[in-house]
Amino acid sequence: MDLSYTPQDQAFRQRVRAWLAENVPRQKLTTMEEKKAWHRKLYDAGFIGMGLPREYGGRDARPMEQAIVGEEMVRAKAPPPLNGLGIAIVIPTLIHHGTEQQKRRFIHKLLTAEELWCQLYSEPNAGSDLASLQCRADLVGDEFVINGQKIWNSGAHEADWGLLLARTDRNAPKHQGISCILVDMHTPGVEVRTLKQISGSEEFCEVFFTDVRVPRENLVGELNAGWQIAQTTLSYERGGNTLSRYARMLQQVTRLLDVCRVLQRNGRPAIEDPVVRQKLGQVYAEMEVLRYASLRILSRLERGLRPGPESSIAKLHYSELDKRVQELILDVLGPYGQQVGGIPDELALEPGVAYGETGSWMYAFLWSRAGTIYAGSSEIQKNIIGERVLGLPKEVRADRVAAQVASAASGDGAD
Amino acid sequence: MDFEFTEDQVMLRGLMREFLSEQCPVSHVRAMMDDPRGYDRDLYRRLVQLGVLPFPEEYGGGALGMIEQAIVLEEMGRIPYPGPYFSTVILAGSAIMASGDSRAQARYLPDICNGDLTMTLAFLEDGISWGPDGISLSMAREGENYRLDGVKRFVPFGQSVDVILVVARLGGERGAEGISLVAVPTDAPGLVIEPEVMMDLTSKTATLRFDGVHVPAENVVGSVGGGWPAVEIALRQAAVGASAEMLGAARKSLEMSVDYAKVRKQFGQYIGQFQAIKHKLAEMLELVENAHAAVYYAAWALDAGAPDAVLAASVAKSTVNVAARRVCGEAIQVHGGIGFTWEYDLHLYFKRAKHLEPLYGDTEYHRERVLQEALAGRVAGSV
Numbered sequence: 001m002d003l004s005y006t007p008q009d010q011a012f013r014q015r016v017r018a019w020l021a022e023n024v025p026r027q028k029l030t031t032m033e034e035k036k037a038w039h040r041k042l043y044d045a046g047f048i049g050m051g052l053p054r055e056y057g058g059r060d061a062r063p064m065e066q067a068i069v070g071e072e073m074v075r076a077k078a079p080p081p082l083n084g085l086g087i088a089i090v091i092p093t094l095i096h097h098g099t100e101q102q103k104r105r106f107i108h109k110l111l112t113a114e115e116l117w118c119q120l121y122s123e124p125n126a127g128s129d130l131a132s133l134q135c136r137a138d139l140v141g142d143e144f145v146i147n148g149q150k151i152w153n154s155g156a157h158e159a160d161w162g163l164l165l166a167r168t169d170r171n172a173p174k175h176q177g178i179s180c181i182l183v184d185m186h187t188p189g190v191e192v193r194t195l196k197q198i199s200g201s202e203e204f205c206e207v208f209f210t211d212v213r214v215p216r217e218n219l220v221g222e223l224n225a226g227w228q229i230a231q232t233t234l235s236y237e238r239g240g241n242t243l244s245r246y247a248r249m250l251q252q253v254t255r256l257l258d259v260c261r262v263l264q265r266n267g268r269p270a271i272e273d274p275v276v277r278q279k280l281g282q283v284y285a286e287m288e289v290l291r292y293a294s295l296r297i298l299s300r301l302e303r304g305l306r307p308g309p310e311s312s313i314a315k316l317h318y319s320e321l322d323k324r325v326q327e328l329i330l331d332v333l334g335p336y337g338q339q340v341g342g343i344p345d346e347l348a349l350e351p352g353v354a355y356g357e358t359g360s361w362m363y364a365f366l367w368s369r370a371g372t373i374y375a376g377s378s379e380i381q382k383n384i385i386g387e388r389v390l391g392l393p394k395e396v397r398a399d400r401v402a403a404q405v406a407s408a409a410s411g412d413g414a415d
Numbered sequence: 416m417d418f419e420f421t422e423d424q425v426m427l428r429g430l431m432r433e434f435l436s437e438q439c440p441v442s443h444v445r446a447m448m449d450d451p452r453g454y455d456r457d458l459y460r461r462l463v464q465l466g467v468l469p470f471p472e473e474y475g476g477g478a479l480g481m482i483e484q485a486i487v488l489e490e491m492g493r494i495p496y497p498g499p500y501f502s503t504v505i506l507a508g509s510a511i512m513a514s515g516d517s518r519a520q521a522r523y524l525p526d527i528c529n530g531d532l533t534m535t536l537a538f539l540e541d542g543i544s545w546g547p548d549g550i551s552l553s554m555a556r557e558g559e560n561y562r563l564d565g566v567k568r569f570v571p572f573g574q575s576v577d578v579i580l581v582v583a584r585l586g587g588e589r590g591a592e593g594i595s596l597v598a599v600p601t602d603a604p605g606l607v608i609e610p611e612v613m614m615d616l617t618s619k620t621a622t623l624r625f626d627g628v629h630v631p632a633e634n635v636v637g638s639v640g641g642g643w644p645a646v647e648i649a650l651r652q653a654a655v656g657a658s659a660e661m662l663g664a665a666r667k668s669l670e671m672s673v674d675y676a677k678v679r680k681q682f683g684q685y686i687g688q689f690q691a692i693k694h695k696l697a698e699m700l701e702l703v704e705n706a707h708a709a710v711y712y713a714a715w716a717l718d719a720g721a722p723d724a725v726l727a728a729s730v731a732k733s734t735v736n737v738a739a740r741r742v743c744g745e746a747i748q749v750h751g752g753i754g755f756t757w758e759y760d761l762h763l764y765f766k767r768a769k770h771l772e773p774l775y776g777d778t779e780y781h782r783e784r785v786l787q788e789a790l791a792g793r794v795a796g797s798v
Contacts, residue, residue: 001418001711002416002417002715003416003712003716271790277782277786280789282782284789285730285733288709288785289705292709293708295416296418296708300419302416313701316697317701317705379694383694386696389697390697392687392696393684393685393688395690
């Protein structure tokens with residue numbers, strides 16, 4: 001057990017830090033063109049998809065190097081790259097299950113953000129119970145004909161391509177009739193509407209498919225094997241880079257400590273109020289534990305262990321912690337924590353931020369409510385932890401009972 | 416960066432688990448609850464002679480670091496081991512080491528290492544304070560001797576160890592100036608020892624009344640009046656050590672609860688199938704794993720002299736205080752009525768964790784310390 005950074009890691013961090021100091025844009029990026037140019041710069045510097053094998057455009061970077069880049073990006077207040085979900089989910093899916101032609105066609109353009117990607121998984125009636133999805137992809141000749149609706153698709157309004165889970169066999173048990181298909185979002189019949197979230201911003205979308213025709217060659221893996229494919233890659237979305245989440249939290253809490261020196265509570269600076277101090281000490285301690293736990297995960301990844309069901313503990317931890325931290329920040333700041341327009345600069349997380357824009361205490365507070373829902377809600381994570389980490393018996397589920405009743409009724413009597 | 420135990424550390428854990436499960440079964444723990452001394456001297460000697468001690472090899476110790484000490488203490492928390500290991504090694508031993516007093520080290524450490532000497536640290540007085548201001552037990556020079564007057568409370572195994580290291584004040588009323596460490600044999604005239612009856616019967620404590628107790632000047636450990644830094648170091652190691660012991664109690668309680676949820680049936684199914692229980696157990700595991708990360712990060716930071724070692728120690732104690740309280744408490748809830756019986760072992764862990772919660776700094780004390788360290792910038796650099 002040795003928790004110090006190696007000299008190589010320290011040198012790498014210095015190089016990343018120096019590069020960012022030189023290259024982080026000074027102006028806020030507004031147009032997609034500017035965002036793509038910044039992304040391309042990061043890619044050329046070797047900071048995008050760096051953990052991927054070289055043959056797919058990565059750098060074979062170690063998990064520690066990826067974590068350092070993530071942490072330093074936050075520290076330098078660098079704008080995030082594009083295609084985050086695509087790099088985390090789509091590329092591993094293609095590498096593990098795609099054809100050679102799919103790999104050649106899609107991976108490079110995704111990495112360089114020449115093409116933007118979204119994920120098309122959830123539906124209005126298939127959230128936590130994703131396998132009950134109803135969006136259909138009927139094989140007609142050499143084409144899939146897609147009909148149905150998807151929802152919570154981050155960035156679908158800007159995406160060129162989508163990774164779709166659709167039902168290809170309506171007679172099979174629900175986990176066995178799903179396929180994974182690559183969809184050109186510019187195909188006729190694809191309609192995208194943005195959804196306005198409680199934060200006031202519009203990142204999530206709904207996507208409607210009406211007789212959308214997709215060539216069969218866009219199928220990933222075997223027909224009807226989509227559920228297994230999604231399972232292997234969903235865990236990449238969980239518990240991945242928690243160190244950069246720590247870095248972001250540290251930035252907020254450090255700013256909070258500064259604000260507490262200025263903000264008056266009961267006639268004295270908030271930082272001198274013993275009740276406020278207790279809360280600040282608590283939040284700082286909880287944040288440090290997130291760092292320690294992140295280092296522990298990172299050290300396992302460094303040993304070549306893949307993120308298993310334990311990544312659910314990390315996901316549960318950081319998303320629930322974020323809610324506690326944001327609540328506590330608003331406790332300490334009183335009504336200022338909810339103020340966007342007109343908040344004095346010396347009390348703001350970042351000055352000059354509008355409603356619905358990142359950079360206000362309020363915006364961070366509201367977004368903390370999403371973290372315990374997306375990528376598997378806290379309740380789903382607790383099921384995974386209970387059943388796959390602790391080995392508790394599976395719950396009695398109405399759909400399993402129904403499947404057993406159906407199979408018993410059909411006379412095969414299979415268990 | 417490697418957060419996993421080394422092979423040696425895994426072996427040490429195995430050694431401790433085997434030794435304690437064989438030599439210290441729960442029947443022994445329960446016997447010691449009724450024993451006025453609270454521990455078995457032979458078992459204690461065998462335990463110490465395993466060599467699982469932080470002291471230098473020249474004194475017969477194993478020169479173990481804090482990570483290894485935490486491993487040993489976590490295993491003790493799983494029993495929970497009744498005896499003065501913590502008071503002798505972590506409290507008194509750490510203070511003697513930190514004092515830098517080589518004469519005192521040569522005098523006490525060899526006997527500690529061979530098991531002939533048990534010790535403790537007398538710190539708390541009538542009030543509850545973990546800083547130097549709480550120390551008012553007076554120490555005055557009289558010829559070749561020092562005279563001690565005052566009261567110490569909640570002294571771990573104060574009724575049954577051989578020598579008590581007393582934190583006393585030589586002049587002044589507040590602050591670190593004047594704080595001294597004085598070794599007092601338990602049979603010293605003028606010392607009245609009153610056993611306390613506490614909730615955790617496996618951890619004996621006593622009130623010590625010093626009424627004109629005279630000890631020779633050579634019994635001062637470290638410099639006269641300059642003893643505070645050593646006390647502070649010992650308290651910090653005790654905070655991390657206690658956290659490790661509480662972690663052991665919590666993990667054991669979780670394991671018992673998971674096992675129970677897999678066999679106990681109600682409403683025609685295993686209670687572990689109900690999300691009400693399954694989710695509770697998942698939350699308990701999250702708390703235990705985070706407590707593990709906090710304890711061993713802090714232990715590493717102390718060993719490595721990391722810039723955030725003080726911060727990490729306080730993060731650990733405040734985190735594990737809350738985690739152990741919840742995990743050991745929810746374990747009783749998962750078990751239902753059986754968990755509330757004297758016969759079932761859960762209360763041993765619940766009480767051990769609660770016993771350690773206010774000691775060496777409670778949650779609020781350590782949160783305040785965390786903030787002080789953060790504001791002073793004594794945090795981990797990212798490089």
